[in-house]
Amino acid sequence: MTERRPFAITLDVGSSLANLTGTWRTERPVYVHRLPPCSAACPAGEDIQGWLYHAEEGDYESAWRAIMERNPLPAIMGRACFHPCESACNRVQVDEAVGVNAVERFLGDLGLERGWRIEPGPDTGRRVAVVGSGPGGLSAAYHLRRRGHAVVVFEAQADLGGMMRYGIPAYRLPRDVVDAEVARLAEMGVRFEVNHWVDDVNALLAQGFDAVVVAVGAQRGRDPGIPAGDAARILDAVGVLRSLEEGDPPSLGRRVIVYGGGDTAMDAARTATRLGATETVVVYRRTRDVMPAHDEEVLDAEAEGVQMRWLSTISRSDEGRAVIEIMTLDDEGRAVGTGQFEEMEADTVVLALGQEADLSLLDSAAQVHVSDGVVHCDEHQRTGDPRIIVVGDASANGADSRTLTRAIGQGRLGADAIDALFEGREAQVDSPRAPASFDRLNTWYYSDAERTVRPRLEVARRRDTFSEVVGGLSVDDALFEARRCMSCGNCFECDNCFGVCPDNAVIKLGAGEGYAFNYDYCKGCGICVAECPCGAIDLVPEPR
Amino acid sequence: MSTERTPVRFYQVGSFAVGNRLVELERRSAQSDPTRANSLTSGHRACAGCGEALGARYALDAAMRASDHQLVAVNATGCLEVFSTPYPETSWRLPWLHSLFGNAAAVATGVAAGLRATGRGHVRVVAQGGDGGTADIGLGPLSGMFERNDDVLYICYDNEAYMNTGVQRSGTTPGAARTATTEAVGEHPGNRFGQGKDLPRLAMAHEIPYVATATVADLFDLESKVERAMEISGSRYLHILVPCPLGWGSVSSDTIRLARLAHQTGLFPVFEARDGDVSAVTPIRHPEPVESYLRLQKRFAHLFTREGEVADRATVARIQAQASRNITRYGLLGRDDD
Amino acid sequence: MQAQLEGSQAVARAVALCRPDVVCAYPISPQTHIIEALGALVKSGQLDAEFVNADSEFSALSVTIGASAVGARAYTATASQGLLFMMEAVYNAAGLGLPIVLTLANRAIGAPINIWNDHSDAMSVRDSGWVQLFAETNQDAIDLHILAVALAEELSVPVMVNVDGFILTHSIERVDLPSADEVDSLVPPYLPRQSLDPLDPVSIGAMVGPEAFTEVRYLAQVRLQRALDVIPRLGEHHLEVLGRSSGHLVQGYHLDDAEVVVVAMGSVLGTIKDVVDDLRANGEKMGVLSITCFRPFPAEAVRRALERATRVVVIEKAFSIGYGGILSTDIALALRGRSTPIHEVIAGLGGRPVWADSLRETFLAALEGTLVETTFLDLDHSLVDGELARVAQRRRSGPAAENVLRDLEMSRRDS
Structure with a gap:
């Protein structure tokens, strides 16, 4: 005869669920979404961790679409962006930065290869003119089309792309890539008018455009007015790069001095080498550590034989020679002349001392304020006239760092400002997020994995060709690189919290859904917080 | 959504984290499974951050998976027993028996014999106890079980003292550690340095088919050892280091960190042995000095100044020497001595 | 078989x-x-x-x-x-x-x-x-x-x-x-x-x-x-x-007319019954109660079995040091409210033979009403007296067991 179970000594399984240990808690864990340093550093405002998350799974289309939320030109940016995200990447403190740029290029190329499309929004009947087809203009055009507004892009040159075509040498950014990504915009319904110089923004408004995006860029090289003999050959770097693109490469001679220390100087020097110069020297008035050019560019230039001459200014140029003044740095780090001079042989001096915008089209716009050659804008790129938006190098916002990426970011902001104007709403602001700093990570959990190096064209083959120097990642390498992402500050579903809780107080919601805390049982021990690899859990005082 | 299948064998967090959405389901840990056994479920009365509660669920869930839930557990008296089964509630979700403090191994032997004798030999048996129940009061029955090679997996959750009774010294308490019976006073504060009661090596001396050590900091390692143990019949011994916030005087959130440091410093060698010989070690991945482990625990606070400087260099050096000896003995830096 | x-x-x-x-x-x-x-x-x-x-x-x-x-x-x-x-x-x-x-x-x-x-x-x-x-x-x-x-x-x-x-x-x-x-x-x-x-x-x-x-x-x-x-x-x-049974709580032996009843457990009952048989042959009204089930203690059965007894002698092979017989305590509790005298006889400790003669002497004393409350059957009084004297004289008198064995050997030589 089987009786009921013995009283008290024998218990029914799992009955402790009646004991709600959550009442012990003085602090509670909460899931947070912090701002990873890559995104914080991205001038285009890309959610890098977000799109890498999809790439990690091999879901490249979702990854590409996540990029396209912010940046319509991933194949271009995957080549030409100077990737401040990588400089900011927390993984630098573990081994090396995640190769975000390389993965972006992989995804951008894959998007082109597979012909992935973004659909325009439903037609709103609004019309917007975009002046300039550089990165800022294209970005604005794209985002406006996504909202359903009609867009016409006016381009003064014969071909589209602005600085992407006329400023960045082909060995860094092949033109077919530019063509392909621009073509995708055309397929979205963006209309392009080439060889169309816009000289008055108000005229466009008068023609019936509801708003204008001014994205004219900075196309004019700055001329410091170096004393020069009649026979001196002094060219402007932007002009050299443009004429090369127009199929009319200038003759630079064997010995070329490039004057300046920015990325354009590097582009000019490397171009000179490719055009036959045997001795290319970059002359810069300060030192390497304060040189504005990106390291990667400097290293590539040096690898290709370009020489650097620091603490030097050109005080005079004559046929076949230039006079250099040796500089020194004062207490505040400024370059000051020493009065010592040297001569250098130079067939050509190429000036790469920065560019200026031609803003004459804004002369008639009384409420648009221009000073120091740039237009004052609010944080949504709006000028004093809310219908006129200025993005890219012509904008005063971030003028100290004129990059493609910044222009793309501003293009999106400007497009949103216009849409907000049309809709009668506030322009969007990314909600502030606390930073996902390195000290919040538990890096133990990440696999040891050094960065994948992108293949590079051998130096010997670079000297006489404009073939692309940096190659793309293979599928395997791209996946590997994506998986190096530590997903700083944002859950990537590693199940650690779910596993390490001694009280089973974490509920797994399913793939892509993350987790929730079961506060009935959570004792607030904080192990989940300590062991979350990416710092996506905070411990906060228990509410009273 | 297009998902590409590629042969890439790098998975972001590899096997360090509990789960990994990037690997196939069958290669994921038992703990990452939302339908895991939860052999020890919520509502138990362990302290916040208890390493033993965690270790027990890790081990038993893995054993449940490996045995297709055909498992019976026998428990020695101790924290695990007390916090899991105070009348009228139990946190266990598998057949579970508590008899006494010192007899878990023998009871498990009886369970295995009883199951076999009644035609249920496929049901597997796990015995579990703390370091007191295993190394001290239960050593005789444990040794007998080993010697007879009874078909039981014995798991010791080692928190290095009698925590249930208020943190008194046990046979596995490390040298210099303060406990309620080895106070940090006098000329040699804390526990005396002895030879230590090295349970895994004692188990190996019985030449049982499988002996392994693990910590709650390395789930995959722990689970794979449980699974390996469950593939074998005869006596098997698994020794799991489970930090105790109460007894060690550590922050409750540091439980896994401490277990990890115990391994990374070399103080707790993680290895496995077959038939009495070491067959594999889990190498140290990021070597750490013992100080970084000791500093986090109030039971070693007397070795440091208030500012965290080493106050007792000789003792810290002695502990470091123990770690170094383990590193050499087991080849924990991944070097093959052969 | x-x-x-x-x-x-x-x-x-x-x-x-x-x-x-x-x-x-x-x-x-x-x-x-x-x-x-x-x-x-x-x-x-x-x-x-x-x-x-x-x-x-x-x-x-x-x-x-x-x-x-x-x-x-x-x-x-x-x-x-x-x-x-x-x-x-x-x-x-x-x-x-x-x-x-x-x-x-x-x-x-x-x-x-x-x-x-x-x-x-x-x-x-x-x-x-x-x-x-x-x-x-x-x-x-x-x-x-x-x-x-x-x-x-x-x-x-x-x-x-x-x-x-x-x-x-x-x-x-x-x-x-x-x-x-x-x-x-x-x-x-x-x-x-x-x-x-x-x-x-x-x-x-x-x-x-x-x-x-x-x-x-x-x-x-x-x-x-x-x-x-x-x-x-x-x-x-x-x-x-x-066709037989040991399944009883207690078992009586000549309890119908017994005035003095001997209570015991285990193998010693065989000797006890032999002695009681002899005494009964001489007309003594004696009986035996064997306890088969000691725990739980069958108090009611014991009480009933000893209803007619005028005197109870408990022979037991253990005792509670510091008090006395254990079984006799249980018997006394079972007979609560009755005035039946209960004698405890501690016998057979550590394998000491329980001789029929010794039992006969004890039972006769019980029948005559001269049996003391507590008896250690066949206790060698000279041995314990010697040791007690030694202890009284000297603090460090040595281990009792060894002393008693030595005395025993000496007395053997003397005889």
Whole structure:
């Protein structure tokens, strides 16, 4: 005869669920979404961790679409962006930065290869003119089309792309890539008018455009007015790069001095080498550590034989020679002349001392304020006239760092400002997020994995060709690189919290859904917080 | 959504984290499974951050998976027993028996014999106890079980003292550690340095088919050892280091960190042995000095100044020497001595 | 089947007939022959059971506990120190309500170490919650083991069958060993009250605090007391199947007219009955009450059996140092409210023979009304007096046992 179970000594399984240990808690864990340093550093405002998350799974289309939320030109940016995200990447403190740029290029190329499309929004009947087809203009055009507004892009040159075509040498950014990504915009319904110089923004408004995006860029090289003999050959770097693109490469001679220390100087020097110069020297008035050019560019230039001459200014140029003044740095780090001079042989001096915008089209716009050659804008790129938006190098916002990426970011902001104007709403602001700093990570959990190096064209083959120097990642390498992402500050579903809780107080919601805390049982021990690899859990005082 | 299948064998967090959405389901840990056994479920009365509660669920869930839930557990008296089964509630979700403090191994032997004798030999048996129940009061029955090679997996959750009774010294308490019976006073504060009661090596001396050590900091390692143990019949011994916030005087959130440091410093060698010989070690991945482990625990606070400087260099050096000896003995830096 | 068998062999055969699933053994005199015999039966294939050689008595009973908890019929045997060494598990088995059967080959407890018979070991666990049965003969031992298995499993309580060490375990007697069919009809297949089963998991062995501990103990008392009803019932079943029965709580001998009744447990009853027979032949109105079930104590049956007695003499092989007889205390409690004089006679300690002559002298004194309240049968007064004198003289008088042995040797030489 089987009786009921013995009283008290024998218990029914799992009955402790009646004991709600959550009442012990003085602090509670909460899931947070912090701002990873890559995104914080991205001038285009890309959610890098977000799109890498999809790439990690091999879901490249979702990854590409996540990029396209912010940046319509991933194949271009995957080549030409100077990737401040990588400089900011927390993984630098573990081994090396995640190769975000390389993965972006992989995804951008894959998007082109597979012909992935973004659909325009439903037609709103609004019309917007975009002046300039550089990165800022294209970005604005794209985002406006996504909202359903009609867009016409006016381009003064014969071909589209602005600085992407006329400023960045082909060995860094092949033109077919530019063509392909621009073509995708055309397929979205963006209309392009080439060889169309816009000289008055108000005229466009008068023609019936509801708003204008001014994205004219900075196309004019700055001329410091170096004393020069009649026979001196002094060219402007932007002009050299443009004429090369127009199929009319200038003759630079064997010995070329490039004057300046920015990325354009590097582009000019490397171009000179490719055009036959045997001795290319970059002359810069300060030192390497304060040189504005990106390291990667400097290293590539040096690898290709370009020489650097620091603490030097050109005080005079004559046929076949230039006079250099040796500089020194004062207490505040400024370059000051020493009065010592040297001569250098130079067939050509190429000036790469920065560019200026031609803003004459804004002369008639009384409420648009221009000073120091740039237009004052609010944080949504709006000028004093809310219908006129200025993005890219012509904008005063971030003028100290004129990059493609910044222009793309501003293009999106400007497009949103216009849409907000049309809709009668506030322009969007990314909600502030606390930073996902390195000290919040538990890096133990990440696999040891050094960065994948992108293949590079051998130096010997670079000297006489404009073939692309940096190659793309293979599928395997791209996946590997994506998986190096530590997903700083944002859950990537590693199940650690779910596993390490001694009280089973974490509920797994399913793939892509993350987790929730079961506060009935959570004792607030904080192990989940300590062991979350990416710092996506905070411990906060228990509410009273 | 297009998902590409590629042969890439790098998975972001590899096997360090509990789960990994990037690997196939069958290669994921038992703990990452939302339908895991939860052999020890919520509502138990362990302290916040208890390493033993965690270790027990890790081990038993893995054993449940490996045995297709055909498992019976026998428990020695101790924290695990007390916090899991105070009348009228139990946190266990598998057949579970508590008899006494010192007899878990023998009871498990009886369970295995009883199951076999009644035609249920496929049901597997796990015995579990703390370091007191295993190394001290239960050593005789444990040794007998080993010697007879009874078909039981014995798991010791080692928190290095009698925590249930208020943190008194046990046979596995490390040298210099303060406990309620080895106070940090006098000329040699804390526990005396002895030879230590090295349970895994004692188990190996019985030449049982499988002996392994693990910590709650390395789930995959722990689970794979449980699974390996469950593939074998005869006596098997698994020794799991489970930090105790109460007894060690550590922050409750540091439980896994401490277990990890115990391994990374070399103080707790993680290895496995077959038939009495070491067959594999889990190498140290990021070597750490013992100080970084000791500093986090109030039971070693007397070795440091208030500012965290080493106050007792000789003792810290002695502990470091123990770690170094383990590193050499087991080849924990991944070097093959052969 | 009639056979001349050593007591241990007889017990082993009886146990084997009960088809235990698990037999666990750790050797201790005088239990060894029982487990050796069982081991041989398992090894030869005559008994299909798991035989576990334990590493201690503590382990032996623990193994049995584990086996019983998964619904296996489990058996072990021990004696004396072994019982003490498993003491914690003895209480545990009872507390968990596991129907284990244990043979206790009764033996004295040291120090001084002594391997011979008395009942100190059994008395040390009388409060543990086990049923304790005492065998008077080897036939009794056989039948009580068969009854014990059925009793344990019906009530889900552990049962200890007490068999006097050496006196019964090592003596060869003619016994009637029941057939397998007979035992099968007396011991139905085991249906455990609770069992560890993955298909119906439970937690056995919870921690119970003040809020329910009294109730748990009360229920244990109620359950153990039920044995007082079940034992006679099982005894009747034995009578039907075997034509004899040991299944009684107490057994009277010439109680109809007895004025002086001798009460005892175990093998000493044989000698007692011989002496009483002699005295009755001389017209003395004497009787005997044998206690078969010591725990639970059959107070009501004792009270009824001693209704006509004018004087009670309790012969017991153990005592509570510092007070006196243990069985006599229980008898006194059972006779609460009556004025019947109760005499306790401590006899047979550590294997001391209980001579018929000594008993006759004692019984005659009881009949004459001159028996003192407490007697240590055949106590060598000169020896203890010598030692007591020594202790009184010197603080460091040395170990008593050795002193007494030396005195004994001296007196032997003198004679």
